[in-house]
Each structure stands twice: as structure tokens, then as C-alpha cells.
Amino acid sequence: MENTALMLxxxxxxxxxxxxxxxxxPDAEEKMARLLSEWRDRGxxxxxxxxxxxxxxxxxxxxxxxxxxxxxxxxxxxxxxxRKSVNSAFIGxxxxxxxxxxxxxxxxxxxxxxxxxxxxxxxxxxxLGFDVTLVSDATATFDRTGHDGVHHxxxxxxxxxxxxxxxxxxxxxxxxxxxxxxxx
Amino acid sequence: MENTALMLxxxxxxxxxxxxxxxxxPDAEEKMARLLSEWRDRGxxxxxxxxxxxxxxxxxxxxxxxxxxxxxxxxxxxxxxxRKSVNSAFIGxxxxxxxxxxxxxxxxxxxxxxxxxxxxxxxxxxxLGFDVTLVSDATATFDRTGHDGVHHxxxxxxxxxxxxxxxxxxxxxxxxxxxxxxxx
Numbered sequence: 222m223e224n225t226a227l228m229l230x231x232x233x234x235x236x237x238x239x240x241x242x243x244x245x246x247p248d249a250e251e252k253m254a255r256l257l258s259e260w261r262d263r264g265x266x267x268x269x270x271x272x273x274x275x276x277x278x279x280x281x282x283x284x285x286x287x288x289x290x291x292x293x294x295x296x297x298x299x300x301x302x303x304r305k306s307v308n309s310a311f312i313g314x315x316x317x318x319x320x321x322x323x324x325x326x327x328x329x330x331x332x333x334x335x336x337x338x339x340x341x342x343x344x345x346x347x348x349l350g351f352d353v354t355l356v357s358d359a360t361a362t363f364d365r366t367g368h369d370g371v372h373h374x375x376x377x378x379x380x381x382x383x384x385x386x387x388x389x390x391x392x393x394x395x396x397x398x399x400x401x402x403x404x405x
Numbered sequence: 406m407e408n409t410a411l412m413l414x415x416x417x418x419x420x421x422x423x424x425x426x427x428x429x430x431p432d433a434e435e436k437m438a439r440l441l442s443e444w445r446d447r448g449x450x451x452x453x454x455x456x457x458x459x460x461x462x463x464x465x466x467x468x469x470x471x472x473x474x475x476x477x478x479x480x481x482x483x484x485x486x487x488r489k490s491v492n493s494a495f496i497g498x499x500x501x502x503x504x505x506x507x508x509x510x511x512x513x514x515x516x517x518x519x520x521x522x523x524x525x526x527x528x529x530x531x532x533l534g535f536d537v538t539l540v541s542d543a544t545a546t547f548d549r550t551g552h553d554g555v556h557h558x559x560x561x562x563x564x565x566x567x568x569x570x571x572x573x574x575x576x577x578x579x580x581x582x583x584x585x586x587x588x589x
Binding site for chain 2 (some may be wrong): 344
């Protein structure tokens with residue numbers, strides 16, 4: 222566990238905008254902050270991933286205030302920080318090389334959104350051979366409507382994506398479960 | 406459209422085994438075969454991806470008969486064939502280099518399973534800058550139970566994954582819609 226990194230994906234102020242729709246897991250940031258505090262207390266590696274959108278109108282464009290990290294999980298000196306412009310934190314960044322160089326073989330992933338950037342990064346991390354834990358209540362997403370006009374709630378999307386990811390790309394655990402593992 | 410490749414992911418006999426659970430879209434292979442026939446008639450590029458599993462007990466291990474392609478979509482001479490051992494057809498293969506060398510910038514993706522290898526490959530293709538169409542009725546998946554013990558039907562999983570992928574990584578279209586586009 223000593224060299225397991227906590228990776229926080231796209232925990233940025235712009236996700237508060239109505240642009241994204243209706244969200245689930247309103248307490249996810251509080252869970253992320255608890256995990257981050259424990260990682261810092263133990264001096265374990267922390268990696269912040271920031272989405273710098275190239276989509277016109279996105280609240281996550283680099284010139285928008287929404288691109289900033291949320292205060293409760295903002296990076297401090299010495300923590301790794303990667304910027305990306307697509308969903309996967311491994312594409313167009315030096316993340317894989319960084320992890321290999323630091324000897325980090327395991328990741329605990331939290332952040333936004335479950336089915337877009339969190340899922341894509343979890344999938345690539347698992348396929349690249351990293352041992353991934355995905356935290357069910359420290360991730361969240363928004364409701365969406367499919368190409369067929371059918372509407373899906375954020376909770377349904379979240380739950381089904383976790384079911385597809387679990388045991389194929391990662392192990393899904395709760396914040397409490399991850400924290401009690403740290404204290405064993 | 407001339408240089409749009411049809412990519413068939415993991416359409417292998419081993420997916421007929423009860424090992425995988427209950428499937429949706431039983432007609433997906435018939436739709437794939439229709440698309441394949443049209444692509445061949447027009448001399449457009451076809452790419453077959455084959456999963457060579459390293460998981461003990463998987464019907465898709467290279468030494469199992471289930472690793473073979475299903476007869477109705479098996480490759481013919483001159484069609485590209487990539488073998489992979491993880492979900493993404495871009496990891497551990499020469500697929501990206503092949504597409505760049507051939508000048509293929511657009512993909513129409515079909516195959517198995519919607520939420521595992523099809524989703525992962527669609528996500529990476531979109532993030533790498535390819536223009537991806539994902540065919541809703543020429544893909545399929547299996548039911549799954551989440552880490553929380555909640556069971557999800559194959560149809561629910563399929564529909565929600567398409568909703569998450571559409572307009573973020575790809576455009577979701579039906580077989581008929583893709584075929585009528587070819588004839589315009």
C-alpha cells in the first residue's frame with residue numbers, strides 16, 4: 222500500500238454549473254477530501270488530473286474560472302499535477318511514464334465523472350497493467366439522454382458503469398472500506 | 406466515407422458459452438454480417454479484432470475452440486487482423502500505427518461486448534482523434550451483478566453505455582441508418 226497513489230480526476234469548480242445536468246452522490250467531494258487527508262498524513266503519492274477542455278462553451282476551458290480545482294481537494298506543493306484535454310488521463314500526458322518511473326503500480330481513483338473521464342482512465346489504467354481501486358461513493362456523474370431519446374438518471378448510469386468496471390478493470394470499494402484497509 | 410473502416414471487435418465463437426450470462430441483441434451478428442457484406446462489396450477497409458484471453462477458464466483463450474471467429478463474420482484474405490489480450494484494441498497492438506499509415510481517420514465499430522471491449526476501444530479511438538460511429542444494434546452485452554450485489558439486465562447495461570458514449574466519444578447509429586448513409 223505504501224506506493225499506492227490516490228488519483229483525483231477532474232474535481233473542478235466548473236462541474237457546479239447547470240451545463241452538466243442533475244448529479245448523483247452530492248457527498249462525493251467530502252469523501253474525496255477524507256481520502257486525500259489520509260493520503261497526505263501518510264506521505265503517500267497523490268496525483269491531480271485537471272481537464273482543460275477544448276470544447277466551445279465548456280465550463281472546463283482553461284480560460285474559464287471553472288477550470289480551477291475545487292478548494293477542498295486542491296493540490297499542495299509536491300503533489301503531481303497532469304493536464305489533459307480528452308477523457309483519458311493517459312492520452313496526451315506523461316502519466317504512464319511518471320507512474321513507471323516512480324514505481325507506482327497501484328491506483329485509488331476518485332473524481333468526476335464516473336462514466337466519462339473516470340471510466341476511461343480506469344479502463345486504460347487496468348489495461349496497462351496497473352492495479353486499480355475505484356471508489357464508489359467518491360465518484361459521481363450526471364443524468365444523460367441517449368441517442369434514442371431515452372433519459373437515464375445519474376444514479377442508474379453510475380451504478381451500471383461501476384458494475385461493468387468491477388472485476389474487469391478494477392475493484393470497486395467504498396471510501397470507508399478503503400480507509401479501514403489503510404488502518405489495518 | 407471511402408476510407409472509413411468497419412472494425413469488428415471480438416466476434417468469436419466462445420461468446421456462445423453460458424460462461425458469460427444472458428445476452429441482449431440476439432440479431433447483432435446478422436447486422437454485423439450485413440455491414441460486412443456492404444463494406445466488402447465497396448472494397449472499403451475491414452479490420453477484425455480477436456481477443457486472445459489470458460484469463461484462466463475463459464472460452465476466449467487462444468488454445469480454446471471459442472477463440473475462433475464466428476463463421477458469418479470471419480476474415481477473408483486481405484482484411485486486417487489484430488490480436489489483443491486486454492479490452493482495448495489499441496493496447497499491445499499496432500492498431501493506431503496501422504490506421505495512421507493507411508490514412509484511416511474514421512471507424513464504424515461493431516462487436517462484443519458493448520460495455521467491455523467495444524466501449525474501451527471506442528473511448529480510446531475517440532480520444533486518439535478518430536471519428537467513430539458505434540452501431541447500436543450490431544453490438545451486444547451480457548447481464549452483470551455489481552459489487553453491491555445489484556443485478557443489471559443486458560439491455561439496461563447496453564442502453565446506458567450507449568448513452569454515455571454518444572456525442573462524447575462517438576456517434577451512435579443503427580445498422581439501417583449506417584447502410585442508408587452508404588447508399589446516399
